[in-house]
Amino acid sequence: MTPPSSPPVADLPAPGRGLGPRAAAVLVFASSAAVLVVEIVALRLLAPYLGLTLETSTLVIGIALSAIALGSWLGGRLADQVDPHPLISPALGVSGVVVALTPLLLRTTAEWAPPLLLLVAAATLLVPGALLSAVTPLVTKLRLTSLAQTGTVVGRLSGVGTFGAIVGTVLTGFVLVSRLPVSAILIGLGVLLVIGAALAGWQARRWRRASAVALATVVVGSLATAFAPGGCDAETRYHCARIVADPDRASGRTLVLDGLRHSYVDVEDPTYLRFGYIRALAAVVDTAFPAGTPLSAHHLGGGGLTFPRYLASTRPDTRSLVSEIDGGVVRIDRERLALGKTTGIDVRVEDGRLGLKRQAADSRDLVVGDAFGGVSVPWHLTTSEALRDVRRVLKDDGVYAANLIDHGPLAFARAQAATLASVFEHVALVGRPGDIGLDPAAGVEGGNLVVVASDRPLDAPAVQEALDTRETDWRIATGAAVAAWTGDAQVLTDDYAPVDQLLQPHRTRTVR
Template structure:
């Protein structure tokens, strides 16, 4: 009687197959997550130089999507011609080096060669984005061992990649940016990618020299980033923040957010006002309300809290509620700008539009609008719906005063004035004679201007006298002059508020 021979052992039982499947999932998940981390952090790096506008966001998203499409297409073609084992490690390694060097490259270019910034930014997004996106088709090629499982493999890896992109987005937006400087995020991510390249090269038996060179590059770039221009004193959730001492005034401090001067504060003398638009605020309040009369005020946007401090010092008993979206800026106010010395100021870390809804109707004498994202007022604070909330919280004789910045044809400023005219009975504009239509033959230069709105008439001569006393050099326009200046400007609504398109940024750097 013969004994049947045993079947030969199967190559790599499920244990090894499972390892390969998990490795594929890790590679696809990690590379997809890394693409989104780089995209979101790139917005933060570019904001100080290009502004945090819709155009900047669209540019970064467009380049990232181009990189994903290019990498997926090229990765698939190359995977059919070259052993993918040989390509995964280099793709991760080169991506890691570029990602780690991105802060140094962008900040140095922005300071020393600004015209080349867009080109360098595009390269630092395209190269790692395309290489990381190529990992998915490379891994898919390795996993396709049978046509019978094509749908399962492609679908599984596509789902894993999408999930990785979601995790990268959520992790960056809710955790990393609030806890780490953007340069640390990119250097850390670049280091992880280089380590991943070393592990992938180890499996392909070709890792030592290339990985050592890549890791040395990352280390050198990390050290150089510490000395790169454009650094921050603090990375807040929304801004790159710095405090700059005034060499001409020992107690003067300037709060710089994303490269723009947002507030000037004298930490010992809150009555001192450096910026012209803040002096205009003070002049209008001087002329509108009785001298030293305490006010109930709400401030949309805080910054260095210059004007709330001024009201507290000049009008004892004034209660100022401030809506400031960036908790990091509030922390700087407390730790470096002597906020604790001022009384009657309540700062809430909140979106101002939501904060308005929580304020009682007819409870405020004054609402001050001074919120900026980059060089523009956040669009959702400019609409007729938002301004109706402002009117709701104001008393019948209350005043709304807002700071605007625009250039060129002043299309955004005109639209905002037209929107205010839809909500309030009286609207006025304060600025240079050229910009506000008092000298029609001259070409507007643009810059800061203050718009006023109320349901009671303005005392224009009294306001002009106060503007002159504050040495602003500005004029006030009311009535038909404002109507003619506004022209056929559109009314901004929640349904249609193209603020970024209407806004004309200064061709160089806008300074408040």
């Protein structure tokens, strides 16, 4: 019996006008790269309002992947029903308009209609993401003219698209964000997409329509740059930063990061401490060490460098090493906050935990943790492994003091206290009486509190006297009071540290 012969390989009719292999590769590469640029920059735009947290990142990634899936499905379906060629230009053009509008839409919504922020953010990710992702199946259909080359065409364009996504990711993370404001990145990308739409429209004989879209995008981009709220003096790798002068104190400056008052610096008088938690840190340190004695200190997080300046002024010859991850903030310290006037401060642009690992054992009298913000927390500095490294760096009588920010039931702060208690012999809390359990009737206000840990006991009455002298209503809790306040809170480890989840239900934009 003769087996049936295989059907001959047939050629597929080319829909519409053809598309050359180079043009196809450029379209797929550029559209895939643009999707990732928008995704990464969206995280930067949302961070001042939602925090740079695990939840925010998950949300943005989830929406971006949904857009890619929707666009791929929709583009493939349309490509089989109509001529794909005329669809490419509108997909690029509309994407460009939405991308250019994104800074204006998100910042305006965040300022004037916060409840709608997530909805608007989802739309500004979904629309361009889906349209740009639809380009690949549209282009693929135009290139599929023979069944014999199906695998080659699909595989090549899939590889080109993936490579484009990689280039978009690397270019944004390592180059664009460090050199350009996020609004400029998105407006520039929008203009490039519209130019691409114009070129594709010209090839499809729709030049006038594409040119009108290009003109509209340029106008909208200019308006977005001029009128979008949330302007920054500088956009660093991690923050939107501003310096605000104190109208009541000529030499006073406030460093605002992502809309939150992060540091207050008196450029003429480093001993003037405005924020309550800084006064609490000063009370603890001035009590723990003899007055005027120079210290060797390591600061995890710098901000405006208020406390290192204070130590340099009140304890001459103190050597402070500061690990600050954001080089843009360090530049602002030098250019706008008179860092050059202060000696004894060595600032390194590095991650705080990596900076700790580089320090010799028993080399520091004091480690200060001040890397936590109101809407984001570097969780890897909160774990028992990180705190054991702090203990390794400290001398036998050394002290670790950290500023914490929490709200609601203070679940994160309690977990941090429990983690410290698993590493150090003595843990103390400094904060408002209601927040640290000393006055239950006062209720929990939330906000800042200072946690102190050491292998030697602190002189609590002396610390309280120093707090009272500094005109603060904060109090200190030690021993059994801290244990009762901490309760059965979990110990944070590198393997399990759900810091964002502990904070998220009560995360707020309350300033320090």
